[in-house]
Amino acid sequence: MVDRKKCIGCASCTFICPNNAIKIVDGKAQIDPKKCVKCHACENICPVTAIKIK
Numbered sequence: 001m002v003d004r005k006k007c008i009g010c011a012s013c014t015f016i017c018p019n020n021a022i023k024i025v026d027g028k029a030q031i032d033p034k035k036c037v038k039c040h041a042c043e044n045i046c047p048v049t050a051i052k053i054k
């Protein structure tokens, strides 16, 4: 999930996602849980550690 208070909308996660599961909505990242393959790429690239994949 994305911590919307932390996310700065840099879009790095949208580019790194191998399955195109993340979009920027209202300036914040939003993950489509149906598309997420839990690779943790977004978690690792986020500069403000706004994403936690369980």
Ligand code: F3S
Pocket (backbone or CB within 6 Å): 002, 006, 007, 008, 009, 010, 011, 012, 013, 014, 028, 029, 045, 046, 047, 048, 049, 050, 051
């Ligand atoms: Fe940027 Fe995505 Fe983090 S938009 S701030 S890498 S949640």
